[in-house]
Amino acid sequence: MTNVTNKQWRLKTRPFGEPGDDTWEYTQTAVPKIQAGQFLVKVDYISLDPAMRGWLNDAKSYIEPVQIGDVMRAGTVGTVIQSQHDKFKAGDVVCGYNGVQSYAVSDGTGMHKVDPNLAPLSYYLGVLGMPGMTGYFGLLKSGEPKAGETVVVSGAAGAVGSLVGQIARIKGCHVVGIAGGKEKCEFLVNELGFDAAVDYKSENVKKALKQTCPNGVDVFFDNVGGDILDDVLTQINQKARIVICGAISQYNNTTPIKGPSNYLSLLVNRAKMEGIVVFDNIKEYPVAMQDIAAWIQSGDLKVKDHIVEGIETFPNTLMMLFKGENFGKLVLKVGE
Amino acid sequence: MTNVTNKQWRLKTRPFGEPGDDTWEYTQTAVPKIQAGQFLVKVDYISLDPAMRGWLNDAKSYIEPVQIGDVMRAGTVGTVIQSQHDKFKAGDVVCGYNGVQSYAVSDGTGMHKVDPNLAPLSYYLGVLGMPGMTGYFGLLKSGEPKAGETVVVSGAAGAVGSLVGQIARIKGCHVVGIAGGKEKCEFLVNELGFDAAVDYKSENVKKALKQTCPNGVDVFFDNVGGDILDDVLTQINQKARIVICGAISQYNNTTPIKGPSNYLSLLVNRAKMEGIVVFDNIKEYPVAMQDIAAWIQSGDLKVKDHIVEGIETFPNTLMMLFKGENFGKLVLKVGE
Structure with a gap:
């Protein structure tokens, strides 16, 4: 050496x-x-x-x-x-x-x-590490998506988001990703098989969600927080599940974190918002790794x-x- | 006539x-x-x-x-x-x-x-009407209090809050009420059997919660929202349940509702925040009425x-x- x-x-x-x-x-x-x-x-x-x-x-x-x-x-x-x-x-x-x-x-x-x-x-x-486990358990255990439901994910072109959206698609959901820029949005739809993508940099997120989620939002997997969380809260269905995985828009704040102004949408819609930490599922990692590896092999997961x-x-x-x-x-x- | x-x-x-x-x-x-x-x-x-x-x-x-x-x-x-x-x-x-x-x-x-x-x-x-049903089902079905856990309720001297706190006491929980003024706080402890009360008008709520909830907060039943919700969020335990019943502090706002700045405490603590609407339990009202009437008769509920x-x-x-x-x-x- x-x-x-x-x-x-x-x-x-x-x-x-x-x-x-x-x-x-x-x-x-x-x-x-x-x-x-x-x-x-x-x-x-x-x-x-x-x-x-x-x-x-x-x-x-x-x-x-x-x-x-x-x-x-x-x-x-x-x-x-x-x-x-x-x-x-x-x-x-x-x-x-x-x-x-x-x-x-x-x-x-x-x-x-x-x-x-x-x-x-x-x-x-x-995908086979911490972000993979986070997306897999966060979506399946806390989001509990059912076939036919609408799943929205923010930070959709990131490590966790891209996996969450694809698992939701595999589970038979209508999947909409929120990401920044045309290139990422096209990738989500054309390469990863999302049903639609919303470009938060160039679109009005609330309006775009109304268009891309005509049946409302059943599951929202949030990596971003801030205005995007508030926009999605206006579109949730009764008994919606919001998975709080992160809030990257707020991590470098020098002012207090922006809490979701629209959180009373939880009340009106009898919805829940739940935080997740990946380490809680450590004993079940092998199951997730097996599923994810199989999806990669079959080509279902990119x-x-x-x-x-x-x-x-x-x-x-x-x-x-x-x-x-x-x-x-x-x-x-x-x-x- | x-x-x-x-x-x-x-x-x-x-x-x-x-x-x-x-x-x-x-x-x-x-x-x-x-x-x-x-x-x-x-x-x-x-x-x-x-x-x-x-x-x-x-x-x-x-x-x-x-x-x-x-x-x-x-x-x-x-x-x-x-x-x-x-x-x-x-x-x-x-x-x-x-x-x-x-x-x-x-x-x-x-x-x-x-x-x-x-x-x-x-x-x-x-107590036998809408507020009673709200408190009963909101606490028991969404809050899921277990004996020995700490339950905090805001608006504790109100119709829903006073019932929630007493049911939590009956279920064997450590119960802390948040209310406005000395008279209400004394009433909660001396008449309704709460373990402690916090006067949000004269006390620092966060500090008072630290003192009155030495084991942290497992269930928070919120009727008030605003700063009180944020203060309680700093004191929650892992897997805490926050029941969003109302946000009376925000109902007459002329500016946007104050969302909970500390909502990422949900993430860190793998906690959930859930909204409730009483009408969802209409078929089970008779069970609740029976329980509540029995508690009134036995003197457990005032x-x-x-x-x-x-x-x-x-x-x-x-x-x-x-x-x-x-x-x-x-x-x-x-x-x-």
Whole structure:
């Protein structure tokens, strides 16, 4: 490992609003040495997810905040290159939370092996990883879509949204995606088989939903929040289910989060709004992985990853999520 | 019926914000004559409920808006004084939506007989009427309280809130009520057996909830909305249930409704927020009436009605609800 350094992005200061130049510190350290019971992972791909913004806040949440000075938390897929661990050996491909760095030492906690021959490695961070599990369980367990119902999903061209819409289609629903820009909207309809797409950047969302959801909205899977949530709330049916998966439009707010003004539509329509956290379903992940893998194999499910190369680009690449610039699951390829 | 007139309050113009002088028209007309298949009701008590504000808006809701010129819709209890109907006879005491007027003709639609010997007549508009059914089904079916859990209710000294808190107590929950003023708060604890009460007029609600709900909030039954909903959202437990029954703090807004800024607490806590409309449970009303009557008889449930006399006072008496001036179920006694 001569002349090889471990490149790392660490949290320098907690951002107020958008993460900026002050947020991150780039460090290069020696590749760590392993001890008995440990193994060394060379990280191949790093997952970039909207949830990471929440981990920067010093607030009580479903997971501890990242501490100042720590390597930024991130899901990763990588290759074991040295091992003194009896369950992981050199050559194994492993997933876990190794963080935004090119090498990581692990004692196996939270790590699991994946098969590099079954799918491209990046899939294990997307459709077969946390976003995949989020979409699968959020839609099916909390959204409870029934064939013939109308399912709307926001952030529809993203990692979670594109999966949610396709599962809803597979389940026989009328599916409408909300996304930003013509290219994404055309992709949803032409490539992923959505029934319709609404371009929030160029269309009046409320009007477009009236047109594309003539029977109203039964399930809304929300990744975005803000005005889009309010617009959908005006179109929901009785007993509608709103799945709150995220609110990317609000994560970098410097003012209080915009709560849904139209939340009394829940009352009028006896509807429910429910929050989900993917980790609650961890015991059932194998079932979801099996379903998703089968759908990919049959061609029912299409996967689009957006891979950016170079760990050095992390701060700017992460911001693509909040600017709506990613098209598909955003993944950082560490590179040489 | 010589020299007797039918006193009526009609909707004159739709209010923007608080109902005011322009909203209502007082009319005195001849007591109507009945035809075959009809009966005449002398209205004794008129129910005044927060939901009535919503019926004034020309908006799609769970019920048609009241039309301009129509007698204001209201739940009533009254006595049949003439009948050409085979199921209702003179002397029967009947409940239904006879509106804000002293006499009403009915063909029996939506009317049902009640027993004046079982309970004071006003109870049929409160604890044994729509508010009672709302609290009973809203708490038990949507809130699903379990013994040992913490239940918080806003508008706790009102018709629905006081019942919800007492049922939660009967079910073995730790019960905290939010109400306005020392007198109401003392009543909740000393008379109704709440474990604690928070006076939103003189206390910091968030701090007071931390103190009175040391184990967090499992069920929140909300009649009020606005800042109180946001404060409770900061204190909820995982898998908490928030029942949206109303939002009286927002009904007279002239600006957009304040949506809950802290709604992402639903996500972090995998919690749900659900709207309820009482009419969905109509087939099960008898079960609820039986339970409630039994609790009243055993002394487990105490009832407080706030009766104001004189149909002439309707506009001002209705406003007591929105000013928090009623103490218990607000009922208008028609008077002579």
